[in-house]
Amino acid sequence: YDFNTKLSYLALWPLIIACNYLKKYDNASFVQEYIIPNLLMQWISRNSNENVVGIAYRSTKLPANALGSRGINVVLPPKVRYEEMANNEFCPNLAKIFKFTLPVSWQVLKTVEYVPESVAQSDRENLSRRLRRRKNRELTGSIDDEILNIYNLTDFYKLETCMDEIQVYAH
Structure with missing residues (x-):
């Protein structure tokens, strides 16, 4: 700096x-x-x-x-x-900063079996093995920290990517 x-x-x-x-x-x-x-x-x-x-x-x-x-x-x-x-429906100043999609229900989108292009099946298998090893070794600590390291395998990432790949953004 x-x-x-x-x-x-x-x-x-x-x-x-x-x-x-x-x-x-x-x-x-x-x-x-x-x-x-x-x-x-x-x-x-x-x-x-x-x-x-x-x-x-x-x-x-x-x-x-x-x-x-x-x-x-x-x-x-x-x-x-x-x-x-x-x-106004939204703050005009903030609306200029962001691109919006039409609203989508999180619950409805979650029911779609959409697989982002960037997630390979082997990544999912590796995650499962990694989490099982964690349990077998009786590791303590926050599992949230572990999941953050593999964010691209979570539902949050799946839904975020799905929205980005299939939605049309309005200005």
């Missing part, structure tokens, strides 16, 4: 730390850890002329992959007033 990028991270570090508290009590009705992130989101939403479009943060569900690109949540709040949203 260049000097200005490093300086930017350093300047934002207190805000980054303030937004990275883990929820202390799972059953609490008020979650104090969300105060600073919510204030940040309100600021981003109200400053429509700023270059900041949204925020990205790491999932607390995948701590082992903290350095990878997986497990990153992205929030892009609408940057419009209520009156503007009343006349």
